[in-house]
Amino acid sequence: MPVDAERTGYLDEDYKIVLRDLRQEYRVRTRDGEGWEPFLAIESFSLDVKGGEFVSIVGPSGCGKSTLLDILAGLSRATSGSIAIDGKEVTGPALDRGIVMQGYALFPWRTVRKNVEFGLEMKGLPPAERLEISSRYIELVNLTGFEDRYPHELSGGMKQRVAIARALAYDPEVLLMDEPFAAVDAQTRETLQDELMRIWEKTRKTIVFVTHSIDEAILLADRVVVMSPNPGRIREVVEIELPRPRTNREMRVSRDFAAVRQTVWENLQETGGRSAPEAFPEPRISPGFAGKLAVADARLAASS
Numbered sequence: 376m377p378v379d380a381e382r383t384g385y386l387d388e389d390y391k392i393v394l395r396d397l398r399q400e401y402r403v404r405t406r407d408g409e410g411w412e413p414f415l416a417i418e419s420f421s422l423d424v425k426g427g428e429f430v431s432i433v434g435p436s437g438c439g440k441s442t443l444l445d446i447l448a449g450l451s452r453a454t455s456g457s458i459a460i461d462g463k464e465v466t467g468p469a470l471d472r473g474i475v476m477q478g479y480a481l482f483p484w485r486t487v488r489k490n491v492e493f494g495l496e497m498k499g500l501p502p503a504e505r506l507e508i509s510s511r512y513i514e515l516v517n518l519t520g521f522e523d524r525y526p527h528e529l530s531g532g533m534k535q536r537v538a539i540a541r542a543l544a545y546d547p548e549v550l551l552m553d554e555p556f557a558a559v560d561a562q563t564r565e566t567l568q569d570e571l572m573r574i575w576e577k578t579r580k581t582i583v584f585v586t587h588s589i590d591e592a593i594l595l596a597d598r599v600v601v602m603s604p605n606p607g608r609i610r611e612v613v614e615i616e617l618p619r620p621r622t623n624r625e626m627r628v629s630r631d632f633a634a635v636r637q638t639v640w641e642n643l644q645e646t647g648g649r650s651a652p653e654a655f656p657e658p659r660i661s662p663g664f665a666g667k668l669a670v671a672d673a674r675l676a677a678s679s
């Protein structure tokens with residue numbers, strides 16, 4: 376269904392993702408626990424993302440990052456506003472969006488190959504084609520030789536590689552990533568970041584990447600969207616003009632990187648006036664998001 380240009384006030388075929396005036400209201404318990412009241416999680420959120428662009432979203436815990444990704448994934452409907460991908464309104468989960476998140480468990484009863492082939496089965500591709508495509512993406516994430524392993528036989532970093540291969544294999548228009556590397560150790564995280572950059576250079580997917588890490592956001596993105604809380608809004612969009620390809624190694628010693636980091640950090644300070652460690656506590660997944668992903672998979676399976 377095409378986006379209602381009257382309603383959104385905007386319709387531009389040049390953008391892959393068009394978010395207009397998103398507002399998400401939840402119902403939460405009142406303080407006295409006696410009743411319910413509305414809670415505004417996101418307000419006036421508008422953003423365009425170009426095809427092939429890498430956009431990171433940072434902000435303090437509770438500012439609505441996961442809520443936003445939830446809406447983009449089609450796992451929940453915004454209270455108001457509109458969201459379109461390639462000019463088509465998002466009304467639910469679909470194979471035009473791949474999702475990778477911290478706690479997104481792989482199917483434990485499927486091997487690496489079978490996990491990667493999941494979306495291809497949904498699309499109804501014949502076995503020979505599935506084999507060819509899954510081999511390609513398993514190679515892309517450096518897991519050739521591990522095709523027959525089960526998830527419990529893999530390290531955290533390897534599992535995330537499988538999740539990335541699975542999301543990319545069915546060739547989605549957009550990749551949505553919610554703190555995908557938060558659960559792995561620091562060294563593996565850097566390796567995965569470098570790999571993601573290599574994969575992005577190769578595939579040029581449009582990526583929306585949620586993180587609580589300023590360095591990760593800058594390292595990966597063309598633009599960093601800084602959100603402020605209560606309610607969640609865009610505080611600033613910072614263009615990252617650092618040369619590509621980038622690697623952790625180069626960026627760690629880059630003066631330009633340090634300067635951009637300072638800009639983003641200052642913006643984040645102003646979102647709540649708190650110190651960086653407080654403003655960025657342990658990452659967490661929005662309540663119910665992991666469960667919703669399982670529901671989304673089931674829905675996709677049912678609709679195919």
Ligand code: ADP
Pocket residue numbers: 401402403414416434435436437438439440441442443659660661662663
């Ligand atoms: P972030 O990902 O930035 O940490 P979230 O998107 O998880 O933030 O949450 C934004 C705000 O909305 C938080 O205050 C959170 O407690 C609240 N929230 C999220 N999901 C729900 C829900 N299903 N019901 C009520 N409140 C929610």
